[in-house]
Amino acid sequence: MTMTNGDTEQDARAAEVTEFPYVTVTTQASGIHPSTARLVAVDVLTFNEDGEIGEEFHAVLNPGSDPGPRHYHGLSHEEVAEGQRFSQVLRTLDRLLDDRTLIVHNAPRVWGFIVSEARRTMNAAARSNRSRGRGRGRGRRRRQRVGHVPKPAAIVDTLATARRQRIVLEDTRLAALALVLKVDAESPVATVERARLPEHETTRELNDMLIDVYFALRDNGELCITTPAELRADRFGLQRSHVRVDAVEVPRPHPNPGTHIAGGNLKRGMEVVIAPEVETDPDVLIEAALKAQLVYSEKLTRTTSLVVCNETSDLRGKAMHAARKGIPLLTDAEFLAAVAKMGTKSQNQRS
Incomplete structure (x- = not known):
């Protein structure tokens, strides 16, 4: 050959x-x-x-x-x-x-x-x-590659x-x-x-x-x-996972019940923000939130119900703003446990 x-x-x-x-x-x-x-x-x-x-x-x-x-x-x-x-x-x-x-x-x-x-x-x-292809006659330039x-x-x-x-x-x-x-x-x-x-x-x-x-x-x-292949641009052009970009666009079927009360149960429709300072893959946390009919948001606002963050001191970024606004912080483990509790509660109600 x-x-x-x-x-x-x-x-x-x-x-x-x-x-x-x-x-x-x-x-x-x-x-x-x-x-x-x-x-x-x-x-x-x-x-x-x-x-x-x-x-x-x-x-x-x-x-x-x-x-x-x-x-x-x-x-x-x-x-x-x-x-x-x-x-x-x-x-x-x-x-x-x-x-x-x-x-x-x-x-x-x-x-x-x-x-x-x-x-x-x-x-x-x-x-x-x-535009070159629409030209006529001789003198066409080569296609750009x-x-x-x-x-x-x-x-x-x-x-x-x-x-x-x-x-x-x-x-x-x-x-x-x-x-x-x-x-x-x-x-x-x-x-x-x-x-x-x-x-x-x-x-x-x-x-x-x-x-x-x-x-x-x-x-x-x-x-x-x-x-x-696992990434695509969000509205800012940042390349994030499909899970994360899709989560922002999910419809909100339930009204937001407001700020989460520390020690209380999570409720459907609560708006969750995930800070960068977590040990668990954020996609896992986002998928858990959506499965529990919570709402995921990239941006922390006055409608945010809770922020998932593993740092408890020297707060910065989203966690710092949450603390200033009186929005509770849950670690990733606490959040997943609270989501699991929502599922258990729903099963008990059905039975």
């Missing part, structure tokens, strides 16, 4: 993936939500079980829109203006990410930006190709892993987690000296650190792993 160039290229790439099966990605963006912000920089490192680096890639990206404040990502407006379009780097990202285990810190956000930018690029290319949404074999989220492993974080940034894990890292607190460093240097430093954090977490316990 004669080997074609395509076969040779596929075999060579398969060998690269086998030799360096992992890839870390660290991004810089103009804001926090992929639906409204844009990527301005991306850094990629492939590596193996020994932590040896295979390929390195870094690009400053010009989104063609407001890049946001320099202190947020370390790039001046002039540097962003000189950057590449995402369409120019997508095929490189495809080659580096496809079939590898992708490690990121805060997967909903980082993977959300990658998917959002890829789809935006692909849609723009499709529109351009359709910009690549596809990357297809990693799996996605490991180091932030979610830290929470599942009950690692207490006063600061959720990667460097703060590294310090807790005794990984060599500088404080994440901003300094004048660090602000003067070029973006490619600080982003690469974080991406290198991500490799060490991944190995430390893997040695410490179970990793939080998902696949692209």
Whole structure:
């Protein structure tokens, strides 16, 4: 059998993936939500079980829109203006990410930006190709082939892993987690000296650190792993599980009975918010809530009945706001027990 160039290229790439099966990605963006912000920089490192680096890639990206404040990502407006379009780097990202285990810190956000930018690029290319196809006569330009949404074999989220492993974080940034894990890292607190460093240097430093954090977490316990097929964008463009996104859209058949009373029973229609600081997979908690005819909400509001959170001191985020509003907190174990009690009560009533 004669080997074609395509076969040779596929075999060579398969060998690269086998030799360096992992890839870390660290991004810089103009804001926090992929639906409204844009990527301005991306850094990629492939590596193996020994932590040896295979390929390195870094690009400053010009989104063609407001890049946001320099202190947020370390790039001046002039540097962003000189950057590449995402369409120019997508095929490189495809080659580096496809079939590898992708490690990121805060997967909903980082993977959300990658998917959002890829789809935006692909849609723009499709529109351009359709307009070319309507042209007549000679001189038509070639169709654009910009690549596809990357297809990693799996996605490991180091932030979610830290929470599942009950690692207490006063600061959720990667460097703060590294310090807790005794990984060599500088404080994440901003300094004048660090602000003067070029973006490619600080982003690469974080991406290198991500490799060490991944190995430390893997040695410490179970990793939080998902696949692209299990995720989709929520209304903010964050890539979350189908369970989580669907739960927000479920109709509310029962009126909200109000705030849960500590020590009392849960009631159908109560609105439940789940804080990030839980040990149980949030999808398990969400499914339990829906099965008990409770209502799941991403956002804490005046209609919230209770918040599931395992932290009881040094509260932050949703748990802190709940405490201020007088909304009770239940640990994941307490919540699941209360849900089970609802089921037992219903069975007793029927019998």
